[in-house]
Amino acid sequence: MKDFLQYLAEPIALRTLWACAVIGFVDGYVSALVVLRRSSLQIGAVSCALLPGIAVGILLFGLGQWSALAGAVVAGLLVGLSSLFVARSTVLHHDAALSIIHSAAFALGYVILVRLGLQQRVDDWLFGNIMSMSFADLCIAYGIGATALLGLTLFQRPLLLWLFDARTATSLGLPTRGISYAVYALIVMALVSSLQAVGALLTLGLLVAPGGIMRLLSNRASTMFWGGGCIGAGCSVLAFFISYPLNLHLGATIILLLGVVFCVAWFFGKRK
Amino acid sequence: MVSPEDHICWGAANPNHHPHELQVRELSAAYPRAAQPTLDRLHFSIHCGHTLAVMGPNGAGKSTLLNVLAGLMGTMNGEVLWDGRALHHTRREVAWLPQRSQVDLSFPITVRELVEMGRYPALGPWRAAGEHDALMVDKAMHTLHIADLQRRQIRELSGGQLQRVFLARALAQEAHILLLDEPFTGLDAPGAGALGELLGELAHEGRLVIASYHDVDHAASYFDYALLLRKGKQMGFGPCAQTLTRENLQCTYS
Numbered sequence: 001m002k003d004f005l006q007y008l009a010e011p012i013a014l015r016t017l018w019a020c021a022v023i024g025f026v027d028g029y030v031s032a033l034v035v036l037r038r039s040s041l042q043i044g045a046v047s048c049a050l051l052p053g054i055a056v057g058i059l060l061f062g063l064g065q066w067s068a069l070a071g072a073v074v075a076g077l078l079v080g081l082s083s084l085f086v087a088r089s090t091v092l093h094h095d096a097a098l099s100i101i102h103s104a105a106f107a108l109g110y111v112i113l114v115r116l117g118l119q120q121r122v123d124d125w126l127f128g129n130i131m132s133m134s135f136a137d138l139c140i141a142y143g144i145g146a147t148a149l150l151g152l153t154l155f156q157r158p159l160l161l162w163l164f165d166a167r168t169a170t171s172l173g174l175p176t177r178g179i180s181y182a183v184y185a186l187i188v189m190a191l192v193s194s195l196q197a198v199g200a201l202l203t204l205g206l207l208v209a210p211g212g213i214m215r216l217l218s219n220r221a222s223t224m225f226w227g228g229g230c231i232g233a234g235c236s237v238l239a240f241f242i243s244y245p246l247n248l249h250l251g252a253t254i255i256l257l258l259g260v261v262f263c264v265a266w267f268f269g270k271r272k
Numbered sequence: 273m274v275s276p277e278d279h280i281c282w283g284a285a286n287p288n289h290h291p292h293e294l295q296v297r298e299l300s301a302a303y304p305r306a307a308q309p310t311l312d313r314l315h316f317s318i319h320c321g322h323t324l325a326v327m328g329p330n331g332a333g334k335s336t337l338l339n340v341l342a343g344l345m346g347t348m349n350g351e352v353l354w355d356g357r358a359l360h361h362t363r364r365e366v367a368w369l370p371q372r373s374q375v376d377l378s379f380p381i382t383v384r385e386l387v388e389m390g391r392y393p394a395l396g397p398w399r400a401a402g403e404h405d406a407l408m409v410d411k412a413m414h415t416l417h418i419a420d421l422q423r424r425q426i427r428e429l430s431g432g433q434l435q436r437v438f439l440a441r442a443l444a445q446e447a448h449i450l451l452l453d454e455p456f457t458g459l460d461a462p463g464a465g466a467l468g469e470l471l472g473e474l475a476h477e478g479r480l481v482i483a484s485y486h487d488v489d490h491a492a493s494y495f496d497y498a499l500l501l502r503k504g505k506q507m508g509f510g511p512c513a514q515t516l517t518r519e520n521l522q523c524t525y526s
């Protein structure tokens with residue numbers, strides 16, 4: 001306990017705590033969008049595809065924060081679009097195309113990272129290492145978070161209309177194609193910002209669970225957004241206080257807590 | 273519960289409203305990479321105040337025509353005019369109603385919230401809903417007898433109720449043209465009768481109701497006009513009595 005109090009006094013602890021709160025809230029908020037859009041599977045695939053993006057970024061530009069991030073963004077967009085293209089141009093269903101491309105991409109990323117001798121850091125990218133976030137990382141997370149919250153709040157009315165029924169939205173003159181690209185880009189940005197905290201494999205939890213939990217508790221779409229944000233932030237901050245004294249991995253603890261909350265919500269929540 | 277009945281007149285039901293005409297001129301449309309056009313030079317015109325059944329065998333292009341009119345699909349050739357102006361410039365005049373199977377019933381939304389979506393073209397993304405908007409929503413729900421359902425989630429509704437909710441959204445939108453894709457599917461005989469009567473009333477108030485429909489025997493009792501399609505070609509158009517002749521039907525369905 002004494003250790004923990006000492007740790008809390010260090011500036012890095014405060015930074016980690018802030019990172020937990022900000023990333024948890026933003027991802028939780030965005031998770032309502034993922035749940036309502038029913039694209040959890042797709043996001044899972046894209047999150048795995050971030051790994052080769054990081055690897056190629058490092059391969060081309062050397063080890064650095066920006067090269068890894070930029071690579072991740074490009075990979076996310078590339079994998080999403082290419083699977084869409086493959087699905088459109090063959091008889092293969094979107095699901096299958098996505099699964100094949102993302103697992104191949106994941107394998108490619110792993111091969112490159114191990115070949116580069118970065119085996120030690122692979123764990124960080126897969127499961128996150130929020131403790132090692134620099135001030136610049138935190139700023140990136142803030143920037144992405146502010147953009148996402150502002151965009152989703154400002155355009156909530158057309159977004160809900162589109163989420164509920166894209167065809168009616170089109171018939172009312174909404175630019176639905178533009179909306180779906182913007183939403184996809186926004187989700188990829190949220191994925192990237194949480195990469196540091198919970199890693200490519202666990203980020204899916206943070207981007208689906210809070211919205212899913214809120215769906216069990218609420219029948220209002222707007223509540224799902226804010227409530228999702230609060231659950232994401234709450235679990236992340238709580239995980240920070242639990243993981244250090246118990247010597248648990250912070251990223252995994254966040255997802256584990258979300259899993260526990262989901263079970264509780266499922267038990268007491270709305271039924272069909 | 274407010275009963276806004278007599279305070280406002282629907283745009284289309286306004287006594288000063290002059291009848292609008294929908295003109296479809298040489299209209300062709302095709303899905304990407306389709307060998308043949310799905311709609312092939314359709315040409316007809318109809319005034320508001322009528323109900324039009326779009327009929328024909330599967331794959332005749334019934335849904336495609338509705339999609340084109342709703343702006344969900346582009347055209348290849350020809351034009352669609354509404355009161356002399358291109359229809360796609362007057363999007364808020366048109367309400368497209370989805371089929372039950374096309375709707376995500378698990379979506380968290382109440383009946384009232386769904387009807388309120390009809391005010392979107394008037395309000396845009398940011399303007400707050402005012403008294404007039406609330407009145408329009410109340411009146412739409414009142415007209416369709418769903419006011420007592422307004423707090424329900426849509427997944428709790430029956431097929432017929434859900435359809436009335438979508439019709440109420442179209443009324444709240446103050447739409448002048450209602451487009452319905454197979455609205456009679458899955459309704460029992462009394463339900464179908466009630467819907468037919470309702471569509472007739474909505475048209476009588478000055479709207480134009482266009483629906484795809486497949487039952488040749490009952491078309492004349494629910495609709496006053498019919499458009500016959502076969503492989504995207506127009507096989508007949510006009511008042512039901514003159515159009516649904518044995519000869520025309522044989523050409524369309526054989």
